[in-house]
Amino acid sequence: MSLLEHLRGELADRESRALIRRRRTLETPCGPHAVVDGREMLSFCSNDYLGLAAHPALAAAIAEGVARWGGGSGASHLVSGHYSVHERLEARLANFTGCERALVFSTGYMVNMGVAAALVGRGDAIFADRLNHASLVDGALLSRAEHHRYAHGDTEALARLLTNSTARRKLIITDSVFSMDGDIAPLTELLALAEAHDAWLLVDDAHGFGVLGPQGRGALAAAGLAHWRLLVVGTLGKAAGLSGAFVAGHADVVEWLMQTMRTYIFTTGSPPALAHALLTAIDLIEHGDALRARLVAHQQQLRGALPLRRWQLMPSSTPIQPIKIGDNAAALGAATALWDAGQWVPAIRPPTVPPGTARLRISLSAAHTPDDITRLTDNLLRIEALQ
Numbered sequence: 539m540s541l542l543e544h545l546r547g548e549l550a551d552r553e554s555r556a557l558i559r560r561r562r563t564l565e566t567p568c569g570p571h572a573v574v575d576g577r578e579m580l581s582f583c584s585n586d587y588l589g590l591a592a593h594p595a596l597a598a599a600i601a602e603g604v605a606r607w608g609g610g611s612g613a614s615h616l617v618s619g620h621y622s623v624h625e626r627l628e629a630r631l632a633n634f635t636g637c638e639r640a641l642v643f644s645t646g647y648m649v650n651m652g653v654a655a656a657l658v659g660r661g662d663a664i665f666a667d668r669l670n671h672a673s674l675v676d677g678a679l680l681s682r683a684e685h686h687r688y689a690h691g692d693t694e695a696l697a698r699l700l701t702n703s704t705a706r707r708k709l710i711i712t713d714s715v716f717s718m719d720g721d722i723a724p725l726t727e728l729l730a731l732a733e734a735h736d737a738w739l740l741v742d743d744a745h746g747f748g749v750l751g752p753q754g755r756g757a758l759a760a761a762g763l764a765h766w767r768l769l770v771v772g773t774l775g776k777a778a779g780l781s782g783a784f785v786a787g788h789a790d791v792v793e794w795l796m797q798t799m800r801t802y803i804f805t806t807g808s809p810p811a812l813a814h815a816l817l818t819a820i821d822l823i824e825h826g827d828a829l830r831a832r833l834v835a836h837q838q839q840l841r842g843a844l845p846l847r848r849w850q851l852m853p854s855s856t857p858i859q860p861i862k863i864g865d866n867a868a869a870l871g872a873a874t875a876l877w878d879a880g881q882w883v884p885a886i887r888p889p890t891v892p893p894g895t896a897r898l899r900i901s902l903s904a905a906h907t908p909d910d911i912t913r914l915t916d917n918l919l920r921i922e923a924l925q
């Protein structure tokens with residue numbers, strides 16, 4: 539059998555098991571009201587928590603950035619692709635997150651693929667929450683350190699693993715807000731464990747940056763945590779509404795990351811025009827208390843309007859509000875029924891979540907209206923009663 543025939547067989551196999559993924563195509567800018575595959579839909583899918591992705595001030599900032607800086611950066615940061623506007627953005631991000639220094643990357647995936655390997659290697663050990671994002675899992679594998687995964691949020695299990703470890707250097711890795719569950723990691727306890735066992739602590743704040751803490755400074759600011767052994771990753775394609783990411787922490791640690799991270803060194807610097815627009819995005823986040831208040835009101839409205847009987851609204855105080863249904867086909871059926879009613883909510887199934895915990899993943903945005911939330915909760919109650 540040729541390589542191509544083999545691959546076709548694999549695709550057919552996936553098709554037969556209903557595992558083929560298809561992209562829906564949007565014909566309107568990112569927002570709750572979208573034309574999707576030619577249909578007008580109300581969307582609860584995006585990570586655009588503050589509604590900045592299509593904000594006129596950001597569109598204007600991109601245009602201004604392009605007028606000032608043109609298109610691409612032309613090279614990697616360490617060669618000739620690093621501009622004064624990148625410097626300004628890094629200083630702004632460091633100040634905003636309460637860290638000494640920040641380093642800007644093209645995507646969060648790139649940060650997470652490279653950061654563990656800069657801190658640990660063979661003979662060392664990583665301790666990771668079982669529900670961490672895929673990019674953190676891949677980064678841990680790339681580092682070649684031992685990879686221990688502890689049960690979700692279980693600091694006692696983590697403490698036992700740390701106590702039993704004879705590794706030279708240790709690194710604890712966690713999401714701040716878990717992307718499929720919406721709950722928040724026990725960051726204070728994790729830092730205490732990192733202190734007790736002389737480990738690094740890496741926190742991926744993809745879903746907390748812009749949303750949690752005073753002025754949206756993130757999960758660590760919300761918990762009042764700062765330490766030289768603490769590193770935070772923020773992504774700029776979610777609440778910040780654009781694209782890109784950063785890692786921030788103690789100045790010497792960030793200097794080490796810049797010197798050694800392969801996913802920083804061997805890739806083209808992101809466009810300076812993007813950095814220019816991101817400065818505006820951070821301003822909008824900082825002055826976005828009204829947007830965050832709206833988001834919290836949406837969460838409360840949603841939770842108050844869902845006296846579910848068989849489905850379970852999972853505990854979450856973030857804009858990620860999953861409803862656990864359990865059975866894969868039932869979750870898919872619920873998502874299809876919502877779609878037919880003009881509402882777009884993704885069904886998340888294994889292997890993305892553990893078997894038996896298929897769910898609807900609702901994500902809320904400040905760009906939603908109270909009426910949007912009512913339309914969703916009415917439909918959810920109707921569909922649950924039919925199942």
Ligand SMILES: *Cc1c(COP(=O)(O)O)cnc(C)c1O
Pocket residue numbers: 644645646647648650671673713717742744745773774775782783
């Ligand atoms: C989205 C996400 C990433 C990846 O960030 P990108 O900038 O989109 O590559 C990393 N970690 C978590 C937890 C995420 O949700």
